[in-house]
Amino acid sequence: xxxxxxxxxxxxxxxxxxxxxxxxxxxxxxxxxxxxxxxxxxxxxxxxxxxxxxxxxxxxxxxxxxxxxxxxxxxxxxxxxxxxxxxxxxxxxxxxxxxxxxxxxxxxxxxxxxxxxxxxxxxxxxxxxxxxxxxxxxxxxxxxxxxxxxxxxxxxxxxxxxxxxxxxxxxxxxxxxxxxxxxxxxxxxxxxxxxxxxxxxxxxxxxxxxxxxxxxxxxxxxxxxxxxxxxxxxxxxxxxxxxxxxxxxxxxxxxxxxxxxxxxxxxxxxxxxxxxxxxxxxxxxxxxxxxxxxxxxxxxxxxxxxxxxxxxx
Amino acid sequence: xxxxxxxxxxxxxxxxxxxxxxxxxxxxxxxxxxxxxxxxxxxxxxxxxxxxxxxxxxxxxxxxxxxxxxxxxxxxxxxxxxxxxxxxxxxxxxxxxxxxxxxxxxxxxxxxxxxxxxxxxxxxxxxxxxxxxxxxxxxxxxxxxxxxxxxxxxxxxxxxxxxxxxxxxxxxxxxxxxxxxxxxxxxxxxxxxxxxxxxxxxxxxxxxxxxxxxxxxxxxxxxxxxxxxxxxxxxxxxxxxxxxxxxxxxxxxxxxxxxxxxxxxxxxxxxxxxxxxxxxxxxxxxxxxxxxxxxxxxxxxxxxxxxxxxxxxxxxxxxxx
Numbered sequence: 001x002x003x004x005x006x007x008x009x010x011x012x013x014x015x016x017x018x019x020x021x022x023x024x025x026x027x028x029x030x031x032x033x034x035x036x037x038x039x040x041x042x043x044x045x046x047x048x049x050x051x052x053x054x055x056x057x058x059x060x061x062x063x064x065x066x067x068x069x070x071x072x073x074x075x076x077x078x079x080x081x082x083x084x085x086x087x088x089x090x091x092x093x094x095x096x097x098x099x100x101x102x103x104x105x106x107x108x109x110x111x112x113x114x115x116x117x118x119x120x121x122x123x124x125x126x127x128x129x130x131x132x133x134x135x136x137x138x139x140x141x142x143x144x145x146x147x148x149x150x151x152x153x154x155x156x157x158x159x160x161x162x163x164x165x166x167x168x169x170x171x172x173x174x175x176x177x178x179x180x181x182x183x184x185x186x187x188x189x190x191x192x193x194x195x196x197x198x199x200x201x202x203x204x205x206x207x208x209x210x211x212x213x214x215x216x217x218x219x220x221x222x223x224x225x226x227x228x229x230x231x232x233x234x235x236x237x238x239x240x241x242x243x244x245x246x247x248x249x250x251x252x253x254x255x256x257x258x259x260x261x262x263x264x265x266x267x268x269x270x271x272x273x274x275x276x277x278x279x280x281x282x283x284x285x286x287x288x289x290x291x292x293x294x295x296x297x298x299x300x301x302x303x304x305x306x307x308x309x310x311x312x313x
Numbered sequence: 314x315x316x317x318x319x320x321x322x323x324x325x326x327x328x329x330x331x332x333x334x335x336x337x338x339x340x341x342x343x344x345x346x347x348x349x350x351x352x353x354x355x356x357x358x359x360x361x362x363x364x365x366x367x368x369x370x371x372x373x374x375x376x377x378x379x380x381x382x383x384x385x386x387x388x389x390x391x392x393x394x395x396x397x398x399x400x401x402x403x404x405x406x407x408x409x410x411x412x413x414x415x416x417x418x419x420x421x422x423x424x425x426x427x428x429x430x431x432x433x434x435x436x437x438x439x440x441x442x443x444x445x446x447x448x449x450x451x452x453x454x455x456x457x458x459x460x461x462x463x464x465x466x467x468x469x470x471x472x473x474x475x476x477x478x479x480x481x482x483x484x485x486x487x488x489x490x491x492x493x494x495x496x497x498x499x500x501x502x503x504x505x506x507x508x509x510x511x512x513x514x515x516x517x518x519x520x521x522x523x524x525x526x527x528x529x530x531x532x533x534x535x536x537x538x539x540x541x542x543x544x545x546x547x548x549x550x551x552x553x554x555x556x557x558x559x560x561x562x563x564x565x566x567x568x569x570x571x572x573x574x575x576x577x578x579x580x581x582x583x584x585x586x587x588x589x590x591x592x593x594x595x596x597x598x599x600x601x602x603x604x605x606x607x608x609x610x611x612x613x614x615x616x617x618x619x620x621x622x623x624x625x626x627x628x629x630x631x632x633x634x
Binding site for chain 1: 332
């Protein structure tokens with residue numbers, strides 16, 4: 001292959017440079033930084049769960065239904081378990097689930113979306129039919145059914161949630177690919193003999209990733225809520241501590257122990273809010289530095305209606 | 314809205330229904346273990362299993378089973394709950410009323426409230442009210458609805474004693490006529506406000522965006538140039554056209570309203586589908602959960618159809634290409 005352009009896009013500057021600028025502008029985004037801080041809190045709590053709160057969070061450590069105090073920052077629950085410890089371990093569960101689901105769903109979703117968008121034709125049709133298949137069924141109830149049928153272990157949970165999350169990502173990445181596929185620099189690369197694989201990896205993917213990242217972040221926050229709802233209904237993994245389980249446990253003791261409900265719920269809200277803020281900030285930052293120039297009136301938001309809401313889809 | 318559009322849109326219902334049936338069928342048959350367990354539960358005896366096997370044609374080839382399944386669904390036979398021993402359709406039909414009441418009132422409150430808040434926010438974009446509304450919405454997205462329900466119960470019911478705590482009617486007293494409706498209404502306030510709160514954020518955002526877009530359009534500018542006041546322009550022109558996206562969104566939110574209702578009902582002891590789903594989830598009662606998937610899925614299909622048709626009726630630009 002002639003070193004004419006050496007694989008770099010004809011009209012656009014190199015990718016790494018753009019990322020550094022984007023990161024710097026993210027650091028200047030106040031809401032984004034707050035989101036980053038909140039998310040980091042959750043990640044750190046999850047990673048260092050055994051350090052911050054050593055021991056089994058399910059064990060009794062004190063008298064039941066103690067109010068928050070110096071020795072038990074968030075009080076104890078009806079079985080004498082420390083609520084703070086439980087929340088820290090719940091953070092680990094949430095983190096594991098989110099990372100697992102996001103990893104699997106991203107790989108599947110991006111692959112399907114890029115292949116469908118790039119190939120077009122009957123491949124596209126089939127893949128899109130499959131995607132639509134999943135989008136016609138209400139996600140929350142489908143997940144309930146699947147977990148009830150397949151079992152509620154953490155592994156199963158991750159597979160099920162990933163299984164129902166990849167279609168959205170596939171759609172989004174496909175539409176991004178469609179908008180990039182016919183651009184001049186792709187045509188130029190193809191005309192100098194770049195293989196499809198090279199085009200996809202070097203030109204298509206870098207343009208799909210920004211939008212995909214925003215959607216992935218939103219998927220993550222949605223998964224936290226979904227996992228919490230499942231645990232709340234008793235369909236979570238009973239061997240690990242989960243925020244949803246804590247909130248459901250608090251139900252019977254609301255009158256006497258407000259801390260059993262308030263703190264776990266706050267944890268969920270903070271984790272979700274953190275990720276939502278981050279994805280909003282990502283959206284703003286990436287819109288400003290979008291590789292593919294869009295008409296002026298479209299420049300504000302890369303992903304329309306980002307930070308869309310709660311539970312399932 | 315022309316005849317062609319209506320017909321084409323109605324035809325689109327068929328593949329949607331087919332997908333729902335295919336996906337649910339696949340899920341049930343992909344489950345580990347003997348499918349007979351998925352259909353008949355774990356505690357049946359040989360006779361019962363043989364009966365169910367015959368009924369569902371479980372030893373027949375897959376596509377025959379699918380046809381049996383589809384026919385059963387359309388006949389309203391969704392199987393029997395092996396935990397409760399009753400037909401799934403009956404169980405769901407018993408409880409669907411209160412849930413629809415809850416969903417309906419939440420929908421009403423969130424739509425009206427959302428439009429109002431959106432309009433007020435759009436009056437002065439990026440002004441203090443707008444920012445307050447946006448921030449509240451942002452935080453609101455992050456709150457799990459079942460936790461919001463508990464918070465509401467903690468503050469408004471327990472602390473201040475303004476509202477009853479559980480159920481749909483006051484126990485130990487049976488009212489009739491108007492007193493009964495008033496009693497139900499009193500119990501309805503808290504759950505429906507909580508459910509509405511989780512929806513209102515989105516509606517507000519959409520209303521606000523829609524109104525702002527309309528306010529910037531040519532015809533509104535002309536009207537204002539001719540002397541129409543800002544507020545009148547908002548009310549008489551922008552609002553009307555911004556309602557369309559709101560209506561569309563509402564149709565797609567039925568799925569969320571159902572799941573939100575289920576969660577809120579478990580907190581408030583509302584005698585609707587929530588409790589049914591909760592017990593089915595805990596006892597792994599698949600037929601009921603399958604019934605819920607089908608119910609909500611078909612409701613979604615219908616509500617999307619209705620919103621599309623309504624949209625087409627109101628917006629003369631919609632034609633089927």
